[in-house]
Amino acid sequence: MMHTLLDGITTAKQRRQDLTQNIRALRTKNIFPHLAVVRVGDDPASQAYVTIKQKICATVGIDTTLHELPKEASEDEIHTLIEALNNNPEVDGILLQLPLPGHLNARQCLNCIAPEKDVDGLTDIHAQNLAKGTPGVIPCTPLGCMNLLRAYNLSVRGQTVAIIGRSPLVGTPLRYLMEQAGATVNVIHTRTCNPHLIARHADILISAAGVPHLVTDFWVKNGAIVLDVGITRHNNRLVGDVDFEKVAPKTSYITPVPGGIGPMTVQSLLENTLKLSKMRNN
Ligand code: NAD
Numbered sequence: 001m002m003h004t005l006l007d008g009i010t011t012a013k014q015r016r017q018d019l020t021q022n023i024r025a026l027r028t029k030n031i032f033p034h035l036a037v038v039r040v041g042d043d044p045a046s047q048a049y050v051t052i053k054q055k056i057c058a059t060v061g062i063d064t065t066l067h068e069l070p071k072e073a074s075e076d077e078i079h080t081l082i083e084a085l086n087n088n089p090e091v092d093g094i095l096l097q098l099p100l101p102g103h104l105n106a107r108q109c110l111n112c113i114a115p116e117k118d119v120d121g122l123t124d125i126h127a128q129n130l131a132k133g134t135p136g137v138i139p140c141t142p143l144g145c146m147n148l149l150r151a152y153n154l155s156v157r158g159q160t161v162a163i164i165g166r167s168p169l170v171g172t173p174l175r176y177l178m179e180q181a182g183a184t185v186n187v188i189h190t191r192t193c194n195p196h197l198i199a200r201h202a203d204i205l206i207s208a209a210g211v212p213h214l215v216t217d218f219w220v221k222n223g224a225i226v227l228d229v230g231i232t233r234h235n236n237r238l239v240g241d242v243d244f245e246k247v248a249p250k251t252s253y254i255t256p257v258p259g260g261i262g263p264m265t266v267q268s269l270l271e272n273t274l275k276l277s278k279m280r281n282n
Pocket of ligand 1: 066141166170195230261
């Protein structure tokens with residue numbers, strides 16, 4: 001079967017044109033969208049992600065400030081920093097770069113972010129809003145997945161969807177978004193028996209496990225749409241959860257890694273920052 005690549009780079013660039021114009025219009029009114037990034041520790045992958053996000057923000061006219069804490073920082077120190085950013089009138093969005101060093105409780109740290117500045121929609125309030133279908137901030141990666149499908153006119157209504165992974169960052173919010181868009185959703189996780197038997201019934205299969213080459217051809221229905229959210233550094237290169245060579249020929253549409261969900265996630269971050277800036281300034 002001929003498959004089409006779901007090109008996150010091109011789709012994100014197209015969406016960025018609109019966004020840039022919107023931001024330009026705000027800046028002429030002396031409104032300067034501003035994202036504050038908090039990074040704890042010296043994990044090189046986190047450093048690289050933050051650098052990329054700041055560079056892309058600069059290209060669209062979003063101001064950023066980087067607030068770094070050492071890897072041994074306490075939760076109190078993080079709370080104090082986030083509280084200061086909550087109270088800083090120049091800051092529209094706060095991003096706490098994950099993962100945090102192991103001694104820190106990520107949920108408690110995230111919940112210090114004021115909901116109106118929570119650019120990744122990961123505070124409990126936004127998670128509850130999403131579960132109830134109440135408008136709020138939608139986490140960047142699930143939003144990127146939905147926007148990528150929409151860009152290719154791929155409707156999820158009435159489709160059977162399988163999501164591998166149930167984290168608060170990706171799998172769980174994506175499940176709600178899919179259900180609210182009319183899909184029937186199965187969530188696969190580490191306790192799922194015979195996950196491949198569930199996966200291979202899916203019209204749309206999304207993998208967010210972080211396990212390289214977990215999904216191989218016998219997990220995938222003929223003609224399925226496959227989104228690979230996973231990113232793992234393996235033998236010095238980035239690989240997804242999906243064994244692309246084996247799986248792609250069975251699919252109708254599939255994301256590459258890199259170049260699929262990653263750029264759409266960054267694009268969602270920009271869009272969420274703009275949304276928060278507009279909300280605060282209206
Ligand atoms: P996580 O570790 O918090 O959650 C992983 C989930 O996958 C868990 O729910 C777990 O039950 C499930 N899982 C793990 N191994 C499994 C297996 N063998 N079978 C079935 N289920 C399994 O991770 P996360 O933060 O949700 O991220 C998942 C992956 O997505 C990672 O590779 C991460 O780097 C990547 N990610 C990519 C982007 C992007 O922009 N492309 C954004 C966020 C996360």
